[in-house]
Amino acid sequence: MFSKYTLSNGVRIVYEKIPYVRSVSVGIWVKTGSRNESRQNNGISHFIEHMLFKGTEKRSAKEIAESIDNIGGQLNAFTGKECTCFYAKTLDTHIDLVLDVLSDMFFNSLFAKKDISVEKRVILEEIGMYEDSPEELVHDILSETVWEGNPIGYSILGTQKSLKSFNIEMIKEYMTQNYTPQNTVISVAGNFEEEYLMELIRKYFEIWSSPNDQNAVFQEVVFYNGIKTKEKDTEQVHLCIGFNGIAHGNDKLYSLLAVNNIFGGGMSSRLFQKIREKKGLVYSIYSYPSAYKNAGLFTIYAGMNPENLNVVVDLVTNEIDTLIKHGIKQSDLEKSKEQLKGNYILGLESTSSRMNSIGKSELMLGHIDTPEEVLEKINAINMDSINEIIDKIFDRKKIGISIVGDIKQIPDLKGLVIPI
Numbered sequence: 001m002f003s004k005y006t007l008s009n010g011v012r013i014v015y016e017k018i019p020y021v022r023s024v025s026v027g028i029w030v031k032t033g034s035r036n037e038s039r040q041n042n043g044i045s046h047f048i049e050h051m052l053f054k055g056t057e058k059r060s061a062k063e064i065a066e067s068i069d070n071i072g073g074q075l076n077a078f079t080g081k082e083c084t085c086f087y088a089k090t091l092d093t094h095i096d097l098v099l100d101v102l103s104d105m106f107f108n109s110l111f112a113k114k115d116i117s118v119e120k121r122v123i124l125e126e127i128g129m130y131e132d133s134p135e136e137l138v139h140d141i142l143s144e145t146v147w148e149g150n151p152i153g154y155s156i157l158g159t160q161k162s163l164k165s166f167n168i169e170m171i172k173e174y175m176t177q178n179y180t181p182q183n184t185v186i187s188v189a190g191n192f193e194e195e196y197l198m199e200l201i202r203k204y205f206e207i208w209s210s211p212n213d214q215n216a217v218f219q220e221v222v223f224y225n226g227i228k229t230k231e232k233d234t235e236q237v238h239l240c241i242g243f244n245g246i247a248h249g250n251d252k253l254y255s256l257l258a259v260n261n262i263f264g265g266g267m268s269s270r271l272f273q274k275i276r277e278k279k280g281l282v283y284s285i286y287s288y289p290s291a292y293k294n295a296g297l298f299t300i301y302a303g304m305n306p307e308n309l310n311v312v313v314d315l316v317t318n319e320i321d322t323l324i325k326h327g328i329k330q331s332d333l334e335k336s337k338e339q340l341k342g343n344y345i346l347g348l349e350s351t352s353s354r355m356n357s358i359g360k361s362e363l364m365l366g367h368i369d370t371p372e373e374v375l376e377k378i379n380a381i382n383m384d385s386i387n388e389i390i391d392k393i394f395d396r397k398k399i400g401i402s403i404v405g406d407i408k409q410i411p412d413l414k415g416l417v418i419p420i
Contacts, residue, residue: 002358002368005198007206010181010213014362015188015197016354024190025355026098027087028106029363031185031216032178034156035081035292040165042151043158044174046079047123047166052086053077054115056108059101061115067101075101079156082218082292083363089352092191096200103204111168120163127157134238134404135284135303137230142240142299145226146400152221152295180210187359190351221295225417227401229410236283237306237405241316241416244398245289245296246389249365254340254377255389256289256298261336262328263287263319264300270323271300275315281308293364298393306408313411320394320416327387340378345371 002016033045055061068075073090086105088098130136140155147153186201223244246253257265264271264287271285285302304312328336347353348371361368369377399417403410 012185014358023351024092025089025351027085027187027355027359029185029359030084031183033080033082034154035151042154042162049077049079050119052105052109056104099200138238138240138402138404141402142242145228185363187355189354229403234405236303239302240402241300242400243298245298247296248291255385258336310411317416
């Protein structure tokens with residue numbers, strides 16, 4: 001069972017004691033990501049994430065890495081559209097060191113001019129590598145298409161142009177605006193002594209204050225129809241078809257997850273079995289929902305030989321039509337619900353997964369569902385909620401398409417897109 005506590009400065013603490021494990025996972029979550037950025041500073045959230053590993057007043061970059069490596073632990077971070085997380089996982093006997101290292105990085109990073117210069121080159125290489133990965137790039141282009149002009153559609157890495165403009169003044173201004181106590185959650189899961197944990201957190205975080213005490217607010221999101229293509233000399237063509245999805249925190253997301261399992265969520269799904277296994281027309285095909293604050297996206301992806309693009313579009317269209325007209329069987333729904341419950345319960349056995357789950361829920365929603373509440377919501381999925389979500393998601397008047405590769409011709413989309 002998790003517990004919640006708020007420090008006097010507004011930093012929220014969520015923790016879950018799991019006494020039968022010997023590990024502990026700690027994460028510092030900040031409600032800032034590419035969705036908080038502008039065209040001018042796009043990528044700065046991700047850049048700051050990198051810079052916090054480059055050295056502090058008492059630890060060099062090497063010493064930061066060694067401090068956790070030497071005890072057999074893991075230290076890392078990630079940046080998303082709406083949040084940044086710095087985290088570590090170690091044996092439970094090292095929780096004091098974990099909090100000392102993470103707080104040192106968080107508050108005392110030097111942002112040395114030479115390190116800024118070096119890290120720009122590193123991330124420019126990362127952007128170049130991403131451009132050379134069309135199977136990943138096509139998803140970003142879809143986001144840019146359906147959320148045109150809104151920061152939620154921006155690349156997390158930023159652009160070459162925006163990256164080159166970063167300097168210490170921009171970094172500090174962005175951190176002053178977004179790295180604030182009210183915008184921060186510390187999440188802990190694993191084996192620890194509760195009083196000692198709270199003593200450590202107060203020691204490192206309660207003295208923190210900020211001139212800005214506002215919570216991050218995201219722009220409203222409008223879904224746009226459209227198609228974008230990017231010519232690249234590749235062996236395969238990569239296709240994404242996107243529909244307006246379900247926002248994070250909306251219980252309808254559970255019904256969408258159940259539909260996704262059946263439609264394109266795994267190797268037993270309709271898309272995989274009918275288009276890859278039976279027809280052999282693609283190497284990879286799948287679907288997945290993405291959920292954000294007040295926005296969502298349901299994506300279908302396929303990678304194929306350019307000459308198969310038209311027929312794959314037709315086959316995907318047929319599967320969408322079949323889903324809309326005939327729905328799913330009760331027996332398939334029960335299997336999908338068991339799959340959702342199994343995946344969720346197995347995730348509870350990992351301290352990293354629990355730390356991620358409770359940290360992100362508190363940060364983005366301000367509340368955390370208990371495992372019992374999650375299982376209740378999965379059990380509550382029924383045919384009515386499934387049919388409702390199918391009708392809502394597969395609206396052919398709200399559709400975005402992205403294609404990357406050696407495109408011989410734009411496929412015939414008349415069967416897929418219903419003109420408004």
